[in-house]
Structures are given as C-alpha cells and as structure tokens.
Amino acid sequence: MLLATQVYFLAEARDPDTGALVYTEDDLRAQSSLLIIAGSDTTGTAFSGFFFYITRDAERYDNVVEEIRTTFRSLDDITYGPILQSCTYLKACVDEAMRLVPAGASELPREILAGGLQIKDEFYPAGTVVGAAPWTNSHDTNVYGDIDAFRPERWILDESRGVTKQDIARVRAGFHPFLSGPTSCVGKNLAMTEILITLARTLYQLDVRRAPGSIVGGGGLTDPNKMCIADGYISMRQGLEVQFRKMRFGA
Structure with missing residues (x-):
C-alpha cells in the first residue's frame, strides 16, 4: 500500500x-x-543552539525551567495552544538561540524581476541575483549591540528594564529565521510548534547540564563561549554533548 x-x-x-x-x-x-x-536539520540546529547557551548560563537556565515547571501541571498539559504561547521566556530563549546560531548562515539568492529594484541608494537591474545572509543580519551591532551575548531579555517587552516597544520592533525587523515574504518557509509554524513543545517537555521532566570536560560543539576561534558552526549553505555543527537526568519533583 x-x-x-x-x-x-x-x-x-x-x-x-x-x-x-x-x-x-x-x-x-x-x-x-x-x-x-x-x-x-534546521530544527536540530535550533535545539543545539538553545542547549549550548542555556547550559552555560545558570541564571537563565533556572529562569526558563521555572517558567515551564510552574506553567504546566503535568507533562500531558504541554501541547500547542495559548498556555504554551504564554511561555514568553522560553520563546525568547529560542529566538535568541536562533539569532546566535541561524539554521542557514548564507544568503538565499533571489533574482531581481523585470523593471529592476531600488535597494537604499543602489539600483539593481532585472536579472541581478541578490541576497541577505541571516548570520550578518542577526549580528548587526547597530541593532543588537552586544551581538555575541546570549540575552533573551532583549526579546521581552519590559520598560522597567529599559526594553521598549521600539526596541522590540527594531530587533524583530531584521530577524527572519524562516525568511520573510511569499517565499518564507512554508513549515515555519510547524517548526516553531515542534521546537517549543520539545523543549518544554524536555525541561519539564529532565534536568540538563553540559557534559563535564566536553568541548564538542563549542568554542569559536576567538571565544570559547560561542557555539561554532561552519557555513555549508546550512549551518554545519558538531555536538554538543549534554547530560540529562530525570527531575525529582519536590526534591
């Protein structure tokens, strides 16, 4: 059949x-x-980036775990819906991981159509191939400032912390992990649902830490605290190595 x-x-x-x-x-x-x-492979990169940075930051690890374990009453409650969407810190951690470790580092080429196209101060005639690299967009110091820092709070509106609506609009304007427009990823909603449910279910029932002594999957050429990826049209990566243990409720 x-x-x-x-x-x-x-x-x-x-x-x-x-x-x-x-x-x-x-x-x-x-x-x-x-x-x-x-x-x-793209969602796998998102998972790797998330666990790489969250296991290096005890405070933010505790924040996202607390949000998940206080929001849901049981593992079976973790399904797609408004409760999962209310996990703003989890979503911010995912966005920050995808910013730092984009699933595709290189640009996806697009051909200028008939009539040409004006992009800022340059005119590009029909037939010109153009593209914007996600890595470049997500590491723009004019937008993100501390581009190498894992700081999920940049995605959460909180004027008491100095994060305004204008700040949120600015960081989101150039952030397109699934591309944008009519050629954006057709499966982006499914992918985000998969990522959020998988991470929420994992951290609800399991504690996680970096494998002691492991250097697999990390260590950029100049900064050991950056996840290292290679550009092979999609992001190529190794590792990382983490350890899980079943969380003891009430312990």
Whole structure:
C-alpha cells in the first residue's frame, strides 16, 4: 500500500497537457534530500543552539525551567495552544538561540524581476541575483549591540528594564529565521510548534547540564563561549554533548 506522503505526490505529479511525469528519479532524490534537511536539520540546529547557551548560563537556565515547571501541571498539559504561547521566556530563549546560531548562515539568492529594484541608494537591474545572509543580519551591532551575548531579555517587552516597544520592533525587523515574504518557509509554524513543545517537555521532566570536560560543539576561534558552526549553505555543527537526568519533583 502506498502512503499519501509528500514524496508520493511528487512522484505521481504529471504535466496536465502531456500526462508525462513531472519529476525524474534524480529530481525526486534531490527533493527528498531537501525535505529531510528542511524538516529536521534546521530544527536540530535550533535545539543545539538553545542547549549550548542555556547550559552555560545558570541564571537563565533556572529562569526558563521555572517558567515551564510552574506553567504546566503535568507533562500531558504541554501541547500547542495559548498556555504554551504564554511561555514568553522560553520563546525568547529560542529566538535568541536562533539569532546566535541561524539554521542557514548564507544568503538565499533571489533574482531581481523585470523593471529592476531600488535597494537604499543602489539600483539593481532585472536579472541581478541578490541576497541577505541571516548570520550578518542577526549580528548587526547597530541593532543588537552586544551581538555575541546570549540575552533573551532583549526579546521581552519590559520598560522597567529599559526594553521598549521600539526596541522590540527594531530587533524583530531584521530577524527572519524562516525568511520573510511569499517565499518564507512554508513549515515555519510547524517548526516553531515542534521546537517549543520539545523543549518544554524536555525541561519539564529532565534536568540538563553540559557534559563535564566536553568541548564538542563549542568554542569559536576567538571565544570559547560561542557555539561554532561552519557555513555549508546550512549551518554545519558538531555536538554538543549534554547530560540529562530525570527531575525529582519536590526534591
């Protein structure tokens, strides 16, 4: 029995005029690889970035764990919905991790359409290939200031701490982990749901720490406190190594 999967529909797609199959076997292999990378490797990078930075910061680790364990009454309560969306600190930690460790460091190329396009002071004629690199956008000192710091509070409106609506609008204006516009990631809502549920369920029932003595997955060339990734169109990474233990409620 054939399952009605996305690959099945690609394999069975036919030209409406000729009835011929649209995709060759090589096309299907390429599309399958893309789907696997887009659906798993990108969220894997988000998880790695989150745990890398949260396990290096005891105060912020305690903050996000406390939010999760006081918001939900049981593991089964952690599902998609308004309660999960109310976990502002968890979401801020995820955003900050994706800022510091984007799933794709390089730009995704776009071709200028007929008529050309004016971008600030430069005019680009039709056919020009342009792009904006997520790594560059998320490490702009004019926007984020302390670009290398893991500071989730920058994403949370709190005027008592000096974070205003204008500050939130500024940091979000250039932050597009799933791209933006009509070509943005079609699965972005599913991906964010997967990330939030997985992290909330993990930290609800498990304590986590960096594996003692491990240096896998960390240590930039100049700063050991930065997660090191390599640009291979998607972000290539090693590790990291962490240890989990079952949380003892009431302990």
